[in-house]
Amino acid sequence: MAVPALARPGADDPSDDSGDDAAGPDLHGASPRSWKRAFGDIRQAIAQRELWGHLGWQDIKQRYRRSTIGPLWITISMAVTAAAMGGLYSQLFGQPIGTFMPYVTVGFMIWYFISACVLEGTETFIANEGLIRFLPAPLMIYVFRTVWRQVLFFAHNVVVYVIVLVIFFGQLDQPYRMVAKVPGTLDTPGILHPGLSWWALLAVPAFVLIVANGLWVTLLFGIIATRFRDIPPVINSFIQLFFTMTPIIWTPDLLRGGEPGSTRAIVEQLAKLNPFYHFIEIFRAPLVGQEQSWTHWAVVGVITVVGWALALIALRNYRSRVAYWV
């Protein structure tokens, strides 16, 4: 009978990092901290897209299990928010509702996606603790699962945009200003936006970029938050702050036209330091026919590259530690 031998000598040279991991299971040969293992993790997770695709759907169905109209609630709650906020703030800020309502709708749509990626991203490994500790699987499975779930939520909200677009198409398809004329003066505040055109298609690459950022945020913040459990509550309180600072229910047009050196001009410059502003802008401006500056795209591009670099380093160095930390 075969008695397992104690450590057969020469089975593998410990320095052998080349390995022969043909597409998957044998990812456990090389040193835990290697680029090969990190990219192997990503590659295997992509190969298992049926798994996280299913888990993402499951999460949504789970949330609305035993409710009659199910995920339709996502769409309804978005519609109610857009109508209420759009209606209220258009009056508070004296802005034409026809252009403000679509603006708020798209802003909320993409803000929900971004903030959920940040918030649920920090929880991604913590929430999947049971699976991580009991089933061998690439870490990226859980990252993809979390972001895919947000994409599905987002898809439900697109319906609201389509409805709003149909209602207000008349006001959007021509040049417009976000801010109504100040009565009794010749002031025409705010800039003239060109109105909807085929440039709206830019929203597609914008969304792809935003998803790419959602992935690195989930991966990086997920790893850090698994190790340092103070991070989720901190992020939670900051995200509230960022919501107020980001032009979602207000428009940067209101900040325009300050004298150089005036408080208003300084605030306008400060608003641009908020990274969320640029992410919102590349997606929203095309969809509501607003003028936009290429700076937003440049900022988002740089953040994407730097963020992914950091996330990959974290994946390389701490991938194998996450199972110990959860």
Place this chain on the structure above:
Amino acid sequence: MVSIDVQGASVDFPIFDAKNRSLKKSVLGRAGGRITDAKVPVVEALRDIDLSLRSGDRVGLVGHNGAGKSTLLRLLAGIYEPTRGRARIRGRVAPVFDLAVGMDPEISGLENILIRGLFLGMTRKEMERRVDEIAEFTELGDYLSMPLRTYSTGMRVRLALGVVTSIDPEILILDEGIGAVDAAFLEKARDRLRDLVSRSGMLVFASHSDEFLVELCDTAIWMDTGEIKEQGSLREVVSHYKGRDLFETLSPETLKRIGADAPSEARP
């Protein structure tokens, strides 16, 4: 080639939320691994494990609670990568650990089967083909469309075993939980597991039950405070661990059965 090679592997758990004060004395008890005296206390769950397994090996793991059996199983499953040393696992691994975890209680048995299968590297199509077979093997019938929270422990074990044995894993890793099934099902499962291992598989099985061990394993590893204390033939190792001959408590039927299956073992 299905194989597991572990060289000098250690698994250390940092315990971030432990109150340092209460753990200051570096405890070394019979239960649990060593706890070090550091800024972040570390539980040395496994120390210097050397192990080499090949296809056809059927290994039983014995040892006290907290001796490192489950941790070793997770190391072999590739869930924990060693903090020091190396572990190389080749082959498709299918682990069955604590049966309450890793399954979603709110979704149906069928969906849990699908998710399990996808986790173990199957495609959705492959799993859909196997569902009937699993339903038949587990004898759960219409229950499969019920949420998992309505299942008894034994039913969950059936489900988990049904999935892992249907997908032809190359390395099967079982923790002690499978004791919860009834005798008739066990009979069925045993035949299937043996069949599985004989087809170029490998089985590592942690258990406190003599019956289970002799039914499924032919060699054994005795774990003690995170180290391999002894490794060798099942009868020898378990007899040393228990301090009495492993075979003396077994029923004649069991002895006869394994005697027929593995003569070299029944008459050493």
